[in-house]
Amino acid sequence: MAFVIKAISVGLEYGMLLWLLYFVSRSVRYIWKDMRKMGRELSREEKARDGEAVLTVVGTNDQRQMGRRFALSEELSIGRGPDNDIVITDTFVSHHHAVVFQRNNLYIIKDLGSRNHTYVNDRKLNGKAYLRAGDLIRIGFLTLRFER
Amino acid sequence: MMTRGSWSLLLGPLGFLLMGLGVLFLQHSGGEFAVERVAGELSYLPWLLAVIFLAVFIHALLLHSRPQPDIWLFPCVMMFSSLGIVMIARLKPELLIPQLRWIIIGMVAFVVVLKFGKVISRFVQYQYILGLSCLLLLCLPLFFGTEIGGSRNWILLGSFRIQPSEFGKILLVFFLAAYLSDHRQVLSLPNLRLLFLWLPPLRFIAPLLVVWGMAILMFVVQRDLGSALLFFGIAVLMTYMATGSKSYVFLAVAFFCVAAAVSYTMFDHVKVRFDIWLDPWQDPSGTAYQVVQSLFAFGSGGIWGTGFAHGHPELIPEVHTDFIFAAAAEEFGLIGSLMILLTYVLFFYKGLQVALGCRTEGQILLAAGCNIVFFLQAFIILAGVTKFLPLTGITLPFVSYGGSSMVSSFILLGLLVSLSRKEQKNHG
Numbered sequence: 001m002a003f004v005i006k007a008i009s010v011g012l013e014y015g016m017l018l019w020l021l022y023f024v025s026r027s028v029r030y031i032w033k034d035m036r037k038m039g040r041e042l043s044r045e046e047k048a049r050d051g052e053a054v055l056t057v058v059g060t061n062d063q064r065q066m067g068r069r070f071a072l073s074e075e076l077s078i079g080r081g082p083d084n085d086i087v088i089t090d091t092f093v094s095h096h097h098a099v100v101f102q103r104n105n106l107y108i109i110k111d112l113g114s115r116n117h118t119y120v121n122d123r124k125l126n127g128k129a130y131l132r133a134g135d136l137i138r139i140g141f142l143t144l145r146f147e148r
Numbered sequence: 149m150m151t152r153g154s155w156s157l158l159l160g161p162l163g164f165l166l167m168g169l170g171v172l173f174l175q176h177s178g179g180e181f182a183v184e185r186v187a188g189e190l191s192y193l194p195w196l197l198a199v200i201f202l203a204v205f206i207h208a209l210l211l212h213s214r215p216q217p218d219i220w221l222f223p224c225v226m227m228f229s230s231l232g233i234v235m236i237a238r239l240k241p242e243l244l245i246p247q248l249r250w251i252i253i254g255m256v257a258f259v260v261v262l263k264f265g266k267v268i269s270r271f272v273q274y275q276y277i278l279g280l281s282c283l284l285l286l287c288l289p290l291f292f293g294t295e296i297g298g299s300r301n302w303i304l305l306g307s308f309r310i311q312p313s314e315f316g317k318i319l320l321v322f323f324l325a326a327y328l329s330d331h332r333q334v335l336s337l338p339n340l341r342l343l344f345l346w347l348p349p350l351r352f353i354a355p356l357l358v359v360w361g362m363a364i365l366m367f368v369v370q371r372d373l374g375s376a377l378l379f380f381g382i383a384v385l386m387t388y389m390a391t392g393s394k395s396y397v398f399l400a401v402a403f404f405c406v407a408a409a410v411s412y413t414m415f416d417h418v419k420v421r422f423d424i425w426l427d428p429w430q431d432p433s434g435t436a437y438q439v440v441q442s443l444f445a446f447g448s449g450g451i452w453g454t455g456f457a458h459g460h461p462e463l464i465p466e467v468h469t470d471f472i473f474a475a476a477a478e479e480f481g482l483i484g485s486l487m488i489l490l491t492y493v494l495f496f497y498k499g500l501q502v503a504l505g506c507r508t509e510g511q512i513l514l515a516a517g518c519n520i521v522f523f524l525q526a527f528i529i530l531a532g533v534t535k536f537l538p539l540t541g542i543t544l545p546f547v548s549y550g551g552s553s554m555v556s557s558f559i560l561l562g563l564l565v566s567l568s569r570k571e572q573k574n575h576g
Binding site for chain 2: 008009010012013015016017019022023026027028030031034061062091141
């Protein structure tokens with residue numbers, strides 16, 4: 001009887017360590033899979049954006065935003081309000097600051113009467129302008145490059 | 149997105165818990181299985197069943213709620229709690245039922261926070277109310293505090309003992325997230341040059357200075373080294389995360405060094421702690437007894453450990469709160485303690501991933517702040533127990549015995565999990 005109890009408790013002691021190891025290996029696998037999936041999603045997104053017009057963040061005071069790319073579709077709104085396509089949390093940006101839209105395969109940027117203006121290639125934008133590849137758009141602290 | 153076999157994540161913690169309690173039961177009963185004896189031995193059973201039931205219920209809730217939150221964080225925390233329950237059942241059997249009760253209260257708080265996560269994360273708008281209530285909460289023990297175990301940071305409420313600083317840290321995370329997300333532009337827009345440091349105008353860093361000063365005050369008046377270090381660390385790391393400016397870190401480190409040097413000369417308990425850290429062998433049976441015993445525990449554990457319930461970690465004073473990791477390291481050895489450390493690292497990684505997946509700046513900072521609290525707390529106490537840094541008493545999150553700490557950790561976890569819900573993205 002005493003021997004059986006001893007055997008059981010030794011088994012349980014090793015069992016504890018095994019459960020711990022099992023949990024850790026399970027977690028490592030889970031997180032590894034998660035990482036792989038995230039990587040695949042990111043590369044798929046990048047691929048999808050190749051070949052179409054994009055706005056790339058090239059200058060900002062927020063390092064996290066650096067290099068971010070926004071795909072252009074029919075219309076893309078920029079501003080501080082949360083309903084915009086590109087939301088800039090910057091006090092120098094108006095709620096609805098500017099909009100970029102497509103017309104006949106060309107893209108047009110239009111300032112929506114913002115208080116601190118939109119700058120295209122460091123010139124103040126009055127009303128509307130056509131965008132050409134490589135144009136730099138500056139809004140508040142944020143600089144975007146138009147690429148296609 | 150529900151992965152196959154998500155239920156097996158919960159298997160590890162529960163298996164560990166039941167096996168550990170089984171070992172203890174066999175050891176205590178010693179071959180006799182008379183009914184009264186077994187009943188006396190298993191008086192914790194209703195509480196244990198409640199914990200297991202709640203754990204399964206919460207995991208099911210997480211698996212079935214849409215949009216799906218992160219399902220790994222909760223099982224991971226259950227692993228820590230299982231370790232804590234098992235170690236406390238072994239070291240201080242009389243504290244087992246209170247610990248189970250606190251875990252149940254914590255889990256209920258977790259569910260409540262998860263349910264109202266959206267509303268709660270909207271509190272970020274009320275930054276000054278948050279800041280003031282945080283200050284108020286931390287100052288409470290100055291007036292109504294009671295001294296327990298050398299630090300005057302407890303409040304007695306009837307038969308409950310509460311540590312306000314444990315809840316203060318939640319408010320601090322909220323306040324810093326609110327303040328920093330609102331003033332990030334100004335804080336990272338330097339216009340004052342001090343040697344090689346660029347600083348924003350004084351009035352914008354004043355709230356940060358208040359937080360630092362508060363940490364110092366806690367340290368001097370309440371003699372609560374661990375919490376002071378934790379609060380200071382949270383403020384510095386969150387500021388750095390929000391602004392990306394190293395000037396703040398330099399400033400904080402300089403401030404810290406000066407404060408440390410001054411307190412070394414002024415306060416005896418700081419001097420003792422520091423001297424123990426440099427050389428514990430000058431007084432191994434007196435002031436350094438705790439640290440020396442902890443080191444012995446690590447040593448006698450070896451690689452594979454002495455086996456659960458076969459070591460002598462009870463020689464370490466306060467082993468069920470601050471030194472619980474030393475006990476675990478003795479009985480599960482290097483392998484077991486490395487697994488526990490790895491789990492903390494994975495937890496931190498996953499938490500940061502949650503933070504980066506959030507949409508607004510306030511939410512990112514909130515999630516990162518919750519994460520920093522766990523990380524810093526674990527780091528401070530693990531470094532202290534292993535004599536990597538001078539010892540400062542603080543609980544190991546989810547493992548150590550302690551009501552306030554358990555409940556506040558579960559609240560922070562609830563916040564983190566509710567922020568991990570992936571919402572529909574509008575752009576990019």
